[in-house]
Each structure stands twice: as structure tokens, then as C-alpha cells.
Amino acid sequence: MSTPTPRNNPDGSAPRAAYPHFERITTRWKDNDVYGHVNNVEYYSYFDTVINHYLITAGGLDIHRGKLMGLCAESSCRYYDSLVFPDAIDAGLRVAHLGASSVRYEIGLFREGRKTPAAEGWFVHVFVDRVTRRPSPPGGQLREALERLVTAYGAHA
Template sequence: MNARNDFSHFLSVQTRWKDNDIYGHVNNVEYYSYFDTVINTFLIESGGLDIHAGEVIGVCAESHCKYAGGFAFPEAIDAGLRVEHLGNSSVRYGIGLFRRGEETASAIGWFVHVFVDRRERKPTAMPEPLRAALKSLHVELPA
């Protein structure tokens, strides 16, 4: 499940000068920033998540990245997003980072958000507009 057509939502993410490390490629920690960027842009634009004043926020419970190829500045990355599991207060995303024009991901990962009450930081059901947006990206994974 690391092909471009395994993802239905994409965001172009531009690498930055600071992303390259001394070895001349994007450092591994930056990939997680790209994950955050595609996820949160989708949540804000499509799910109506109010990151500044909303009662519900998403916190990262776990994440993983498998590297198959590298990126370097200056390069635009196509970040693919899908929902692999949708619970009451949690969601597991699948993310693929693609080089322009390539069909196989250069990095593939997953990221789990737990939605919590902003003040109490206890798990809470995600708002319906957010759930509906996430449901639109849900895929059935092969067994």
C-alpha cells in the first residue's frame, strides 16, 4: 500500500533550506513535520478543526516512518493522506511521501491522533464535521 493510487488526498509540501542535513539530504526528523503538515492542513481546511480556540484538539499518540528514498532541498513533495482506522476519539492515518512524477512512495508512515478536550486533555469524541471529513479518506486495508 505504498503506491500513489493508494491515497486519495494530496498536499504539495516544499522542502526548506534547513531540512537538508550535512549529508545533503532531508534529515529523517523532517519527515514527521511533513506528516504533521498534510494531516493538520486537511483537518483545518476540510474538517473545520479550530487549532486556536476549538474545544477539541488532536494529540499524537504514536507515529512511524519507513524510508525508501531520500529528498533534498529544493524539492516539492507530494504528501498523500488516507485514514486507515477511524475510532470514536482516535484516528490512524497512512501517509506516503512521493517525489513528483513517481508512483511509489519514497517514505511511507502512519500517525495516530487522539482527540482530547483542550482543557482537561482527556479523550473525547471528535466533532461530526471532523469525523465526516476523515471518513471521506477511509480505506479498507488488506488483511
């Protein structure tokens, strides 16, 4: 059973300090919907972007020919404020749980310069062998990169 992640902001969200890694993502014109804000499905794309960019650059994950691949097992998002084009987003990333072959990431999407997130979510990857599609533990550089993101704010840290 997981313990709740600490929340320090009045809206129940976690602060910037809860995230050890950040990537800058800029919204695109196409991200806005007819209501004038970024459509909810795009937030999941931002989650995917910050996670996979980190796995490739820090963890050495070869998304085209590597032995391992990460499959999304579940994800969720809580919205606190609207993002719009042309916002710059600071996407914060941390690891709440690192298992034998799975990892639960927590992501905070902060509008540039803001202390509270516009949205927070979580995303579970199960690493599998590319050929057999059976769970396979991430090792070496990838495991080390994931371990660097485990924080006191994580649900299982």
C-alpha cells in the same frame, strides 16, 4: 488486531492510488542535513503538515480556540529513498482506522511525478477535550472529513 495494508510496489510500499488526498509540500533549504539529504526528523514535520492542514481546511478544526485538539499518541516512518532540497513532495493521506476518539493516518511522501513513495509512515491522533485533556470523539464536519479518507487500503477499512 489489524490486518496488513496492501502493498503493490516492489519495495513493499503502497502506490499513489492508495491515497485519496494529496497536499503539495516543498522542501526547504534548512531541511537538508550535512549528508545532503532531508534529515529524518523533517519527514515527521511533513506528516504533521499534511494531517493538520487537512483537519483545518476540510474538517474545520480550530487549532487555537476549538473544543477539541489532536494529540500524537504514536508515529512511525519507513524510508525508501532520499528527499533533497529543492524537491516538491506530494504528501498522500488516508485513514487506516477511525475509532471513537482516535484515528490512525497513513502518509506517503512522493517526490513530484514519482509513482512510488520516498517514505511512508503512520501517525495516531487521540482527540481530547482542550480543557480536561480527556478523550473526546470528533463529530460533525471533522468526523465527516476523516470518514472521506477511509479507504480499502487502510488497515481497518
